[in-house]
Amino acid sequence: MAKKNNDIINGSGNKNSPYILFSDGNGNIFEDTSLYVTGRSGWDALPVPADEWIALPSGGQLYELPDRKGIGIDVQTGEMRLCDKGWAVAAFIPPAFTGLYLAAYETLPGAATLPLFCYTAAGWKDDGFYVPAVRIEKDIRQESAGFEEHKINEGVNKFLTAYSHNRLVKHLAQNCCLTYHCPAARNYFMGRWECPIPTSPACNANCIGCISFQPQEETITSTQDRLMFKPTAEEIVEYTVPHLETAQYPIVSFGQGCEGEPLLMWETINEAIIEIRKHTQRGSININTNGSKPDAVKALCEAGLDSIRVSTNSVRAEIYTPYYRPNNYAFNDIVESLKIVNAYGGWTSINYFVFPGMTDSVDEYEALRKLISATGLKMIQWRNFNIDPDWYLGKIGVNETGERLGIKQMMQLVRDEFPDLKFGYFNPSIERIKGNFEMDFAH
Ligand code: SF4
Numbered sequence: 001m002a003k004k005n006n007d008i009i010n011g012s013g014n015k016n017s018p019y020i021l022f023s024d025g026n027g028n029i030f031e032d033t034s035l036y037v038t039g040r041s042g043w044d045a046l047p048v049p050a051d052e053w054i055a056l057p058s059g060g061q062l063y064e065l066p067d068r069k070g071i072g073i074d075v076q077t078g079e080m081r082l083c084d085k086g087w088a089v090a091a092f093i094p095p096a097f098t099g100l101y102l103a104a105y106e107t108l109p110g111a112a113t114l115p116l117f118c119y120t121a122a123g124w125k126d127d128g129f130y131v132p133a134v135r136i137e138k139d140i141r142q143e144s145a146g147f148e149e150h151k152i153n154e155g156v157n158k159f160l161t162a163y164s165h166n167r168l169v170k171h172l173a174q175n176c177c178l179t180y181h182c183p184a185a186r187n188y189f190m191g192r193w194e195c196p197i198p199t200s201p202a203c204n205a206n207c208i209g210c211i212s213f214q215p216q217e218e219t220i221t222s223t224q225d226r227l228m229f230k231p232t233a234e235e236i237v238e239y240t241v242p243h244l245e246t247a248q249y250p251i252v253s254f255g256q257g258c259e260g261e262p263l264l265m266w267e268t269i270n271e272a273i274i275e276i277r278k279h280t281q282r283g284s285i286n287i288n289t290n291g292s293k294p295d296a297v298k299a300l301c302e303a304g305l306d307s308i309r310v311s312t313n314s315v316r317a318e319i320y321t322p323y324y325r326p327n328n329y330a331f332n333d334i335v336e337s338l339k340i341v342n343a344y345g346g347w348t349s350i351n352y353f354v355f356p357g358m359t360d361s362v363d364e365y366e367a368l369r370k371l372i373s374a375t376g377l378k379m380i381q382w383r384n385f386n387i388d389p390d391w392y393l394g395k396i397g398v399n400e401t402g403e404r405l406g407i408k409q410m411m412q413l414v415r416d417e418f419p420d421l422k423f424g425y426f427n428p429s430i431e432r433i434k435g436n437f438e439m440d441f442a443h
Contacts, residue, residue, distance in 0.1 A: 017125075018037050019036060019124050020072040021070070022087060025064065035074060036073040037121060037122070038104045039121040040102035040104035041101060041356040042356070042402075047073060053125075053132055054097075055130060057097050057135070058094070058143070059143060059144035062090070062129065063090050063092060065103065065105060066112065067108040068108065069082045069084065069087070070104065070105050090102075090105075090119035091120045091121070091131045092120070093131055095142040096136065097131075099132065099407075100132040100133055100134065100408055101121045102355075102356055103119045103122065114220075115223075116388075134408060136411075136424060137423075137426055138439075138440065148190070152190055155191060156178065156189050166238055167231060168235045169238075171198065172189075172198075184253070192248050192249075193249055195239075195252045195253065197254045198259040199230070200260040200262050203264070204264060205292065206324070208323055209392065212225065233271035233272040237272055237276055240252045241280055245279075245282055249429035249431055251283060251284045252285055253286045253287070261290050261292065262288070263290075263292060266293065270303045274303050277303075283429070283430055284347075285306050285307075286347075286427045287305060287309070289337070290324065290326075292333050292337075293337070301340060301344035305341070306347060306433070307346055307347035307427060312324075312350055312351070313353045313355070313385065315368050315371045316363065335374065338375040339374070339375050348375065348377050348378045349380070355389070356404075356407055358393075358398070359407060359410070361401055362402060362404070365410055372421060378421065379423070379428070381425050382424075
């Protein structure tokens with residue numbers, strides 16, 4: 001639970017701030033005009049600067065947080081206090097936007113762990129919902145307005161017929177697209193942009209917030225089930241080559257939310273990349289990975305891998321290790337994997353799980369500067385961390401998050417020091433990697 005911090009607010013009560021939200025526990029959400037909303041950073045509740053609020057973007061959702069009470073600033077006294085009118089409320093902000101503060105609330109004893117979603121602060125003003133966030137990515141590939149159900153269903157029928165014996169296409173259709181509504185799978189069946197290639201039923205890490213596998217003893221469930229078979233190189237090549245040859249801004253990506261670690265299947269991936277490049281030079285071949293096996297990464301670069309995205313909750317080994325709980329690899333292996341792809345001239349990104357108070361701590365910032373310089377990193381994907389904040393900090397044993405910069409301020413410092421480093425949320429196409437990275441997008 002976040003700590004109220006009256007020392008910080010005296011004299012800075014924010015008249016332009018949105019009002020706090022609360023729910024009646026039945027899904028109805030109301031504003032409390034006696035309290036301005038605060039934001040959470042680490043374990044602290046703080047006032048949010050007026051210029052960091054934006055209207056809740058289209059595709060965003062609001063969550064009521066059972067057994068949690070929101071922390072606000074009294075509009076009269078300027079004192080921080082709890083909202084006793086109902087449960088706290090948070091926002092799930094859509095991909096392409098990065099949250100700058102978490103929802104600030106006090107968790108009551110016995111409260112259940114929250115499911116694997118992001119919990120950004122949210123408030124009400126000027127007849128609308130507001131969140132502290134920035135649009136970090138111009139690409140529109142996951143904008144809800146761009147998905148056309150009839151085209152998706154047409155694509156599913158067409159590809160299931162065209163690849164009737166392909167287990168992967170069946171998995172992408174029945175599970176990813178029609179059950180989990182995975183944006184990558186939906187884009188594949190619409191014949192555009194990034195196409196997913198899940199390959200691995202197993203993983204060599206044990207992430208606390210794994211979205212494809214949660215141990216029995218945990219009370220939360222994974223948001224999707226892990227792949228149950230090992231695809232062949234033939235199955236991979238059969239549907240990815242036509243995608244690369246025909247789609248707009250085509251990317252094919254190994255490493256998806258519905259599998260374990262793709263590098264455990266590197267031999268199959270290696271064979272597939274070699275075969276794909278025999279048929280087409282178009283598009284980008286990318287791997288989303290935990291980066292644990294640098295030797296395998298080297299082999300994939302030799303085969304023709306174009307880009308890598310390494311996921312991490314932190315660039316400090318002491319924060320990374322208690323979260324990833326790695327089997328037979330260490331934090332330095334992921335650094336090595338980034339260096340190797342860079343040495344082969346490939347595109348390197350980190351899939352950076354943003355947690356206000358941790359990501360923008362001074363220690364993390366200093367470690368990030370070192371990693372960028374040491375690896376020649378090309379891009380940071382500032383991703384919202386889909387995890388219960390109390391549960392996360394408790395599990396990795398962090399009681400004090402230290403001095404913080406502010407997420408927005410940290411982004412600016414990194415931009416100033418590394419002007420060629422790109423910011424975003426998604427893997428870029430080869431047209432952006434080799435051409436105009438700042439190109440515009442339209443539905
Ligand atoms: S690396 Fe990915 S699949 Fe493996 S435990 Fe972590 S989140 Fe799960």
